Amino acid sequence: MIKIEVNNKTTEAKPGEYLLTTLKRLNIKIPTFCHIEGLNPSGACRMCSVEVEGIPGTVPACAFPVYDGMKVQTHTAKVVNARKTILELLLSNHPDDCLYCVRNGNCELQTLAMELGVSERRFYGEKNNHKLDTGSPAIVRDPAKCILCGKCVRVCEEIQSVSAIEIIGRGSRAYVGTAFDEGLNISSCINCGQCINVCPTAALTEQSYIMEVLNAIHNPKKVVVVQHAPSVSVTLGEEFGLKAGTDVNGLMTAAMRKIGFNFVFETSFSADLTIMEEASELAHRIKTGGALPMMTSCSPGWVKFVEQFYPEMIPNLSTCKSPQEMLGAVIKSYFAEKQKISPDDIYSVSIMPCTAKKFEAGRPELSNSGIPDIDAVLTVREFAKLIRMMGIDFKQLEAEFPDNPFGDRSTAGKLFASSGGVMEAALRSAHYFLTGKEMDNYIVNEVRGQDGIKTATVKVAGQELGIAVASGLGNARKVIEMIKSGAMNVHFVEIMSCSGGCINGGGQPLKACTEDIIQRMKLLYKIDKEEQINVSHKNPSIVRLYEEYLGEPLGEKSHHLLHTHYHKRDVMI
Amino acid sequence: MTDLQLNDILGKYAECKREYLIPILQDVQEAQGFISKEAVQIIGKYLNLPSSKIYGVATFYNQFRFNAPGRYIIQVCRGTACHVKGSSNVLDALQRELKIKAGETTRDGLFSLEVVACLGACGLAPVICINGEFHANVDNAKAYQLIKKLIKESKVEADNVKS
């Protein structure tokens, strides 16, 4: 440790770290638009300027390493003025559009303008006339609201290794765009939404379906069902001021009924269903010499990633549909039959942590009868908006339970929300399918936690099973490359597109920090520990569904309803 | 441009190093007159660079074009000397006459209009350059005449091809 002085107080800093990291640890609030935790600093926005004794002018704290004896002032008049001027310059060509903006009330640019006391337009810049890019089913780009912080470009490249977007042009004409200014929908974008999560403004947002859902609810001809993904109850509370790591499953169910959904189902139920099929598929592939390693296919960003970057690996993708699509399929078949309603009269909504699920819902290869199995996908953020729109006082609600026949879940299904969770759930059931016995200890510590790549060897039925888990597509790329080069030899690979899994998905509440993600993850492990049904094959609703309707995993009906195939996709990569 | 031509160009840069991106782009533009999507994808594969990145780099410079240029590329100098001598009027006149903006190509593929910072012929201001040939002291009337002449020329050529 070295000693530095911040605002006249002596304090400690780690040698080599950047000043912004030190200041953050000291709980000194320094504004920044361009900094991304865990990536190299870019110093693009200069918002974190501070004064360092002996250095003329100001320096950007994010890119300035600490040194012994350094003396820093973080909020002198000079510094505050500099920040305010930088902000006013950023606003000089910004559309004055807050009242009509999706980020109104939750915008870093707006908040900082307020905090720094910006009250008049001092600089008039020429407004750019970039067009909205609305072609993608998942992501909307509005480059007019972009402040060129560059975070989206870096996340897309450095974390996701997709590079769908880039800074195009130069100087005052620069903007964030795609190759040859094609729309995002025909670019290599895999719809993960990670760029939205880092964007400080409304330049990147999700394609919203709130009004479609509301219209369906108020259409007397429609039976409107809703499913919510395993991670939603874990994060939704944050939208209503609860701290990260608070489970709001019961309150959320109550809110859904209040909004007017006729049936509330859990996607964790169909996560259990996915495990029944996927664990059986793995056992089958191992027995019959099918394509190995088998790779999970429940993360739609990852599926598109394989289709466009690694089409030769498509046979390795599990043929199982994702939990969202499996539930969609049984809602418009089994449930419709049971309730004696025509599938056409069902409007099926899903609340997801994910923007790519919006893309997935529109994939033709995932529909059974020509009509889509999922009619609208809302992100957690959109769902929170809907709750507010309906005037519901969320925290005052009384907890309620979901509906049958898709209301039960195991904790294994719930674990899908986190990186490693699908693997853990699959191993629990695969063990049972192969040996007829339950695992002595359900917890597979090697696949838990925040690491981007996790590997292990587990023993199932006397056989050594190599497993790998990766989250964040940059890590997924590394794993694929290792598999292709022979450096990694495993049987089963779980990939989630977003770092840490769905709990950090591109549809989650904004402004979550690493600590929040850890709290979300811990909550899942707590649920797994405290509840009684820990394996998918013991979920009573699952057992009933196979008895009454599906027959057996990988059976004919399952094959038709719950499995699919993917194809090579030509995009500009 | 054929894949073969592109392969020839890439062959000149045997090492797949990223610093060759700009020379490769220059060669491609030289050979096909512009940078096509197809070329970018092939270059991207060769240098292991995403298309978006190549487009980002290429758009940083004014020299690269991304659409097939017209039969006649008209470059209007907007340097200081030409500006003083009224080059913005000339540009306006050309845009009106051709019904395109600077940076665009007419629908019939005959003319592309470009603005350049300085052609280095300030003594002849205002200057325009058509397919590499300089035209000095251009005013609106002269610009119209030049265009008329080129349209006629291309018609004669087309007739010759027919007969």
Ligand code: SF4
């Ligand atoms: S992005 Fe933020 S500052 Fe810009 S219009 Fe929207 S709310 Fe206002």
Ligand code: SF4
């Ligand atoms: S959604 Fe994901 S892949 Fe698409 S541009 Fe954003 S970060 Fe890149």
Ligand code: SF4
């Ligand atoms: S789109 Fe958003 S994240 Fe990307 S550069 Fe602009 S402001 Fe930053």
